Amino acid sequence: MLLIPPPLVACLACFDGEQTELELRENLVRATGEIQVGELEKHLVGNLKEAGFLEDEVFERLRQERIHEFAAAPVREASHAGSAYPDEPEEARAQLEEFMQGAVREDGDSLVGIAAPHVSPFAGWESYRDAYVALAPEYRDRTFVVLGTSHYGEADHFGLTRKPFITPLGEARTNVALVDQLAAAAPGAVNMEDYCHAVEHSIEFQVLFLQHIYGPDVSILPILCGSFAQSIYRGGKPEDNEDVRRFFDALGEMGTRESGKLFYVLGVDMAHMGRRYGDELEAKSEEGVMLAVAERDHKRIERIAAGDSEGFWSLVQENQDDLKWCGSAPIYTFMKAVPNVQASLRRYQQWNIDEASVVSFAGLTFHSS
Numbered sequence: 001m002l003l004i005p006p007p008l009v010a011c012l013a014c015f016d017g018e019q020t021e022l023e024l025r026e027n028l029v030r031a032t033g034e035i036q037v038g039e040l041e042k043h044l045v046g047n048l049k050e051a052g053f054l055e056d057e058v059f060e061r062l063r064q065e066r067i068h069e070f071a072a073a074p075v076r077e078a079s080h081a082g083s084a085y086p087d088e089p090e091e092a093r094a095q096l097e098e099f100m101q102g103a104v105r106e107d108g109d110s111l112v113g114i115a116a117p118h119v120s121p122f123a124g125w126e127s128y129r130d131a132y133v134a135l136a137p138e139y140r141d142r143t144f145v146v147l148g149t150s151h152y153g154e155a156d157h158f159g160l161t162r163k164p165f166i167t168p169l170g171e172a173r174t175n176v177a178l179v180d181q182l183a184a185a186a187p188g189a190v191n192m193e194d195y196c197h198a199v200e201h202s203i204e205f206q207v208l209f210l211q212h213i214y215g216p217d218v219s220i221l222p223i224l225c226g227s228f229a230q231s232i233y234r235g236g237k238p239e240d241n242e243d244v245r246r247f248f249d250a251l252g253e254m255g256t257r258e259s260g261k262l263f264y265v266l267g268v269d270m271a272h273m274g275r276r277y278g279d280e281l282e283a284k285s286e287e288g289v290m291l292a293v294a295e296r297d298h299k300r301i302e303r304i305a306a307g308d309s310e311g312f313w314s315l316v317q318e319n320q321d322d323l324k325w326c327g328s329a330p331i332y333t334f335m336k337a338v339p340n341v342q343a344s345l346r347r348y349q350q351w352n353i354d355e356a357s358v359v360s361f362a363g364l365t366f367h368s369s
Helices: 006-014 021-032 038-050 057-072 089-100 121-132 176-185 204-214 229-234 242-257 289-305 309-320 328-337
Strands: 111-116 143-149 158-160 165-167 170-174 190-192 219-225 262-267 272-274 341-354 357-368
Touching: 006 021, 021 038, 089 121, 089 204, 111 121, 111 204, 111 341, 121 204, 121 341, 121 357, 143 204, 143 328, 158 176, 165 204, 170 204, 176 190, 176 219, 176 242, 204 219, 204 262, 219 328, 229 309, 242 328, 262 328, 272 289, 289 309, 289 341, 289 357, 309 328
Parallel strands: 111 262, 143 219, 143 262, 158 190, 170 219
Antiparallel strands: 111 357, 158 219, 165 170, 272 357, 341 357
């Protein structure tokens, strides 16, 4: 993290790979009102370079160090404990217990999975609760296939890791045998020991709730799903990519082989609207334009509920996904790998992440039809 003096923030636009040092100097002169800006230029460039904010040899060295550090680590450490949720075990348990209060489970033998948000638990706790309350005690010994959004990962790829996941509640076991099966079946679509796992929250939050319900040593298969951007922007289906299709097939075949031994958990958010996400509008939850967003969200949810993967994806592709559903890839992956499944909407919410930006999310349960 670097702190840039406000007058110099506009000068960061000069680091676009196209503008010259002379143009940077001209911008610094305008920003400061000073003619002699050589030392300031040197200081600004040096700090950006040293911290890895420039695409150069320093950045590449730092990137490789982080990747190798994660690959060599024996476990995947909790990266959001102490910020998104308490880092002390008793405090974490107490908060999760509070979040789950008032939950009433509906019995259902055909339950195969749930979808919960990956927004910070304190913001989306009602949707988390209404999804996780469906998990009955008899699912305790299953392996939970956690399909999470990869916010930073490579498009049309799936990030896998063999590492156990650590949270303040303990160590969750990653089913290494299943990880290896997927990696062997679809190597072109898999990033093994994907560094994105080190910083991603979409799976970590699900592991935390699973541990709260079933104990720390719950068995998981963590899969980060990269965006299907090519399909969104150029048309066609994600599985038109042969490697992606092989991964869908491998995950589906695994579900058939391991029938009754797996349970699917999707960590997904939905629309992202407002200033933070590149829109000119100021978004307010459940007001103005967000009412129309809610209608469009529900149309997509209806296609998910019906098990209509093609209908769902055609809605995602409209206007090149101007709703910016970051959970579309995990949802589509699940729908292709686990067909003949219908969903029930348990709760839909919108939340102002800041004064001008809104995220929408929901709690869903999936049943075999």
